[in-house]
Each structure stands twice: as structure tokens, then as C-alpha cells.
Amino acid sequence: MKPAPKLPAAYHLIALDSVGSTNDEAKRLAALGEAEAPDGTLVWAKQQTVGRGRRGREWSSPPGNLYTSLILRPNVPMARMPELSFVAALAVYDALGSLSGPGHQVRLKWPNDILLDEKKVAGLLLETESAGGACDWVVLGMGLNIGWHPEDTPYPATSLRFEGWSTSVDEALEAYAKSFLGWSERWLAEGFEPVRKNWLLRCKGQGEAIEVRLGAETLNGTFTDLDSYGALVLDCEGEVRHITAGDVFFLPPEGV
Numbered sequence: 685m686k687p688a689p690k691l692p693a694a695y696h697l698i699a700l701d702s703v704g705s706t707n708d709e710a711k712r713l714a715a716l717g718e719a720e721a722p723d724g725t726l727v728w729a730k731q732q733t734v735g736r737g738r739r740g741r742e743w744s745s746p747p748g749n750l751y752t753s754l755i756l757r758p759n760v761p762m763a764r765m766p767e768l769s770f771v772a773a774l775a776v777y778d779a780l781g782s783l784s785g786p787g788h789q790v791r792l793k794w795p796n797d798i799l800l801d802e803k804k805v806a807g808l809l810l811e812t813e814s815a816g817g818a819c820d821w822v823v824l825g826m827g828l829n830i831g832w833h834p835e836d837t838p839y840p841a842t843s844l845r846f847e848g849w850s851t852s853v854d855e856a857l858e859a860y861a862k863s864f865l866g867w868s869e870r871w872l873a874e875g876f877e878p879v880r881k882n883w884l885l886r887c888k889g890q891g892e893a894i895e896v897r898l899g900a901e902t903l904n905g906t907f908t909d910l911d912s913y914g915a916l917v918l919d920c921e922g923e924v925r926h927i928t929a930g931d932v933f934f935l936p937p938e939g940v
Contacts, residue, residue, distance in 0.1 A: 689854045689861075691857070691858060692862060694865055695861055695865075696724055697728060698725065698727045699728050701730050702733060703731075705732055705734055705753075706728070707753045707823050709727050710725070710753035710754070711813075713755065715813070715821075721821075722757070723755065723756055723758075725754070726753075726755075727752065728751065728752050728857060729745075730751075731746055732745030748830060748831030749832060750826070750827065750857055751825075751826075752825070752827075753826075754864070755822075755823055756823075756824060757819070757820070758872065760819060764876070765810065765812045766913070766928075767914055768810055768822060768824055768868075768871075769914070770876075772824055772867075773792045773796065773808065774879065775863035775867045776806050776808075776863070777886050779859035780800065782863070783844075784849060788800060788801055789801055789802070790886070791886060792883055792886045792887045793887070793889070793932060794916050794932050796808035796810070800844070801842065801847060803840040803841055805828065805844065805847075806829065809824075829841065829844065830856055832845070839933070876914070877912070880910050880912070884909070887910075889934055890907050893905070893934075893935040894906070894933065894935060895935055896931070897930055897933070898927070899930075903918060904920065905919050905925070907932075914928075915927055915928045916932070
């Protein structure tokens, strides 16, 4: 029998061959209470039959990719929970850095995507439950394309195998778990500011023209900063907007 991935002791791994959605399964377990699903419970499935991303979008989830949902019970105000998406993005960034060979560029795309050579290779989905203004639990979903990626996406996608990496699902899980533990401990100890600064150093598009689609409204402007709450700061010809949710598309430089 194949040995289980080697994860830090802080995690409790629940490995499944198939599940509808790792986030839904993690939420079900989290609702049972801390005794049943303590902080650090990690749901990992080889495939999802009804995987989903942000705003309920379908997330294609065949075997060969990494699908995880992590149950966390941090003792921090509910308002700070969105910061965990940036913590996780940095963890994926560092995990890919530890697995890759030279010649590849990894960048972070607001609000919760990871790009490999300008194409989406991973995404994050954060769902929370609160009680009395405090966070009861949060489920952090992460999907990483390793052996397969969809072709018909609004933003181009890729996978590690397509880009020539020989990384296995188990290796990627181990690297991500280790990196996330380090970044989450720093977040809890030092707050969001070091996470924000490091995310900006690794992101794509700061100082450049972007398009942000908000559903009924589309904004064009310059991505200038990430504020202290994780909102994207957009300069729309002198009018500064703080965007908390939306889809970002990068615009070509003028004259191109």
C-alpha cells in the first residue's frame, strides 16, 4: 500500500478517493465541533464530482490534481478571515518554488489565484462560520492543477505537467502543508502587514492598467496597492476605489 503523505504534526489528514466537494465535506465536519474536526483537519480527495470555485463556479476536478480543504479555528475576529486567502496564496507560491526547476515564473493574482508562466495553476476558496462576531471555523479550499487543466476558461489555465514539471500530487500536498503552516504561524504572531507586503512583492499587475469586473460594473484603472484589509486599491483616473470582490484582467500596455 502506498504510504500516506508526510505532513507536519499540526495536521490531521482525511484522505478520500472521491468526494462531491472537499469544501462541503470540510464544512460538514467543522460543524460537528472541535472534538470531531480540530484545527488543522485537512480534507484531501483524489477527485471531486461537484467541485466549485468562487461565486459558485464549477471547478473541474478529475483525478491527477490536488484538491484540499483545511479546517482552521483561529482565535481572531471574523473581519480578519479574508486575510487567510493571502496567507494561503503565499504558501502555494513558496510550495511551487520548492518544487520547481529554473525557468518558470510564479505570480499571485488578486484576489485568490496563483499564476504559473502567466496562466492560472491554482485557486483558493474561503468559507467561514461565525458565532457572536468571532470566528467559529473557516474552511480554506485549495485546488492545484498538476496533471490536467481546463481549456475553456475566461482566464488561461495551465498545469504543472503541461509546463514540464514531474511533481506528484503527494509531493505538492506535502510542500503546501509545510509552507502554509509557516505562513499561518507568522500571520497569527505578526498580523496581516508582513503577509500584505510579501504578497505585493509576488503579485502580478501592481502599477499597471487592469480591468476589474464586478458583475454589473466593469472598472478600468491602475492597480496601485493592497490595503490593510486585503482590498485591491484601484486608481480610476484620480478616483480611488477599494475593491473587495471582483475578477481581474490584465490590460496590454498602451501602444501594444
